[in-house]
Amino acid sequence: MTEHKPENISSIPIDGFSHLRITSIWTFLMSVQWSEPWLVGLLVFHAVCLFMTVLTCRFYRAQICHFLLVVGLVYSAEYLNELAARNWRFFSDFQYFDSKGMFISLVYSIPLLLNAVIIVMVWVYRTFSTMTELKTLQLKRKARREKREKND
Structure with missing residues (x-):
């Protein structure tokens, strides 16, 4: 049972409020539902x-x-x-x-x-x-x- 690890962890929510791990502004903007x-x-x-x-x-x-x-x-x-x-x-x-x-x-x-x-x-x-x-x-x-x- 291997857990699938996402490639880009900077846009993965880390809690229920969808706070993001921000590694760059571009990554943050790409994670927004425009x-x-x-x-x-x-x-x-x-x-x-x-x-x-x-x-x-x-x-x-x-x-x-x-x-x-x-x-x-x-x-x-x-x-x-x-x-x-x-x-x-x-x-x-x-x-x-x-x-x-x-x-x-x-x-x-x-x-x-x-x-x-x-x-x-x-x-x-x-x-x-x-x-x-x-x-x-x-x-x-x-x-x-x-x-x-x-x-x-």
């Missing part, structure tokens, strides 16, 4: 957030609101993790929400933070563009002034 409706909804949510990030690039005030919303959602991740850990049976087949918050950080916070980074990069690009335009205008004005003084 076909669960709430996870599909989360992926759609992140796609909509990315679309909104790209869409608001031309509208500064809308982008500020979007940025503040994204940062607020990241800030609330700890509370959301606690709430989901208490009520996971209502929406999920497995208990993904650990006390350290690794799952919610990987699938919820990191994509939102990437959106925030994109927004900050757009702001930095705009700032540099504005500074370049301003310096160009200053140099042109200085050149015209010097030309006028030279002609007078």
